[in-house]
Amino acid sequence: MCQASEDYAEPVREDPPPVPRPGREQKCVKCAEGLPVVVIRAGDAFCRDCFKAFYVHKFRAMLGKNRLIFPGEKVLLAWSGGLSSSSMVWQVLEGLSQDSAKRLRFVPGIIYVDEGAACGQSPEDRAKTLAEVKLVLQSTGLPWHVVTLEEVFGLSPSVLRCAAQEPAGTEEAYKAAVDSFLQKQHVLEAEGSSSVAQGSEQLCSPPSQDPPGMAGSPTATQTEALSRLFNSVKTLTAKEELLQTLRTHLILHVARTHGYCKVMTGESCTRLAIKLMTNLALGRGAFLAWDTGFSDERHGDVVLVRPMRDHTLKEVAFYNRLFAVPSVFTPAIDTKAPEKASIHRLMEAFILKLQTQFPSTVSTVYRTSEKLVKAPREGCADGPRCLLCMCVLDIDAVDSATAFGAQTSSHLSQMLPVEAGLPTPSCCGAGEGQAQRCCRAVCGKEDMQAFVQEQLCYGCRVNMKDLSSLDPLPPYILAEAQLRTQRYWYLLFQEYLIQDSDEEEETGQS
């Protein structure tokens, strides 16, 4: 592509050799008899039935290959109304209705997050979209949850804490679980058809609304607070990242509340290829394996799974059209945004344009992402986690060689003289309440901003810079930041206390 002899003043357009195009006269490459309707990859024409078999097989193979979802587990399907997630939900529904040998064995639920307030939709449009969404949700027959993004203002700081990680099941454990599940099924069937009917009724329980604790529709103040938050973000890039972060926290909260231990998201191959390149540009290179891999276990108890990662957007769109998969179109935060409005849009345009001329672009990026390994940094396996994205921090606090390290250490050295003027340890040792009060005396507003910055990974720090102030953020983020800061100072004081008491003991004995 880049040649030494290329003249940059007058670019000479050299069209690449045309990709040989399959014609209508060709037969399906798989069954060699059907009339082809769609071209997959570079030149493979499939007929309708072979395409369906190919598509479904990819989905089942992706789930079967990574034996992460144990039989009987509750899995939450994150549905945005778009093409990929609708296709994913449809595949799960079809998988559940097959005969017992091939039936999918987990227990799904669906969640839909209404982001209309962040996208500036009017209440009437939101209500209309919600009505369409509920129709589709009810037709699935699965338990469903509709939450609005405004509910982030009611979240508790515990959502940002990584819960204890369950050890990943081994191959033997998976096989044993499957065997015992099948045995139970046989027993149920032997007992009589009435029990089986009961079992299937449980699966298709009437759609459940959220428990009365969660607000059905958001209050005007919450909607206003959310609009204020998104309007205070200066760039579209940071807005998209913030939206994604808040959405993840909300879905996590719902999953934990209702006992789901897995969440399935419908990111397709094309989207993940774009996401990989975008994240590199955003400074999240250290976390690519978690952001684009099949499974993402950073939250501990809830694992994010991406079963659609082998399907390209073209395949998804064709499948949805040919087999009438229902989807609901909702405008997003970047609808009708120009090409250079954000890093995400730029990367999307770049990859898709490259794909038209070099049809193996997306699959090459995808294959590269498959090779990424989730290895913790030496000595930091259990280190502090980013406040927002919950990945293990990729910044050394005391590394003065990097710009961020220098910034952090200079700030800490500024704080030390203030620390000398703190009240006696007895005040802070008296309990959390006391610690909170004297820490608040220490932490001014700018200090709070600095403290929050220090608890973020590089990518999240860069995004935070585009926020004019921390005030519009939902309270749980600042509360957790403050708690972590207090814990840090508390441990620091503890060290001093233990040292003092050791010295006293020594003097007493001598």
Place this chain on the structure above:
Amino acid sequence: MAAPLCVEVEFGGGAELLFDGVKKHQVTLSGQEGPWDIRNLLVWIKKNLLKERPELFIQGDSVRPGILVLINDSDWELLGELDYQLQDQDSILFISTLHGG
């Protein structure tokens, strides 16, 4: 010399936003000297149907990358892409895959 044609043009996946939200359009193409192929149809759509932001739908000669074209529920790559000659009562569907997830 191409005879007048009647075709159905449909937009999906979010592309309808650029056409006032209307998904299906019954289009009558008047007779003209050149043939009616997809290339000319795109020019016609840009002039007559597209309400805003043409760069989000058309790029140069063809559709923007990320927009799929189906002719009678078949991939346009099988039918010659831009050079496909339109026939009466054809159904052309433009799906935007760029939106949503």
